[in-house]
Amino acid sequence: MAKRCFWSMAEEASKRVEFIRKCTKDLPNVVVDSSMGLLADYAKKQNAIAIIKGLRAVSDFEDEFQQALINKKLNADTETLFMAANTEHMFLSSSMIKQVCLLGGDVSPFLPEEVSNEIIEKLTDVMKMAMSSSDTDITTIKED
DSSP states (O other): OHHHHHHHHHHHHHHHHHHHHHHHTTOTTOOOOOOSSOHHHHHHHTTOSEEEEEESSHHHHHHHHHHHHHHHHHOTTOEEEEEEOOTTTTTOOHHHHHHHHHTTOOOGGGSOTTTHHHHHHHHHHHHHHHHHOTTOOGGGOOOO
C-alpha cells in the first residue's frame, strides 16, 4: 500500500511539473522542479533565500503559517512570504475543479489553456472508471 501510494504521489507530482512547464514555457526566468523531501531542505539545497506561498483564503493561512514556522526552524536562512491570490481565482481548488468536471460541468474557464484539454480528458477517464465500478461512489474520488 505504501509503495503504491508513494508511486501515485510521485506520478502526480511529475504530471503537475509537466503541466506547469507547459504553462510557463514562455517565461525564461522560471524553473519548474519538484521534490519529495522537506521544503526546507530543498530550499537550502537550491540556496533559496525565500519561499513564496500563495493563499486563497484566510483558512489557508493557518496551515501555511505553521509550515512556515517549521521551515524556519529547519532552515533559519530561508524566509517565507505569503501572497494573496487574485480575487478572480480565490475560490478555486483542485478538489472543486475535479468535482465539477466529474459531475459534467465545464471547467475549461478555470484551467490554463495549455493544459485544459489534457486535464479534462484525465478527469473524464477517472469518471468513466468510477462509473464502470458498481462499488465506487463518485463522491469518494479525491486526489488532493
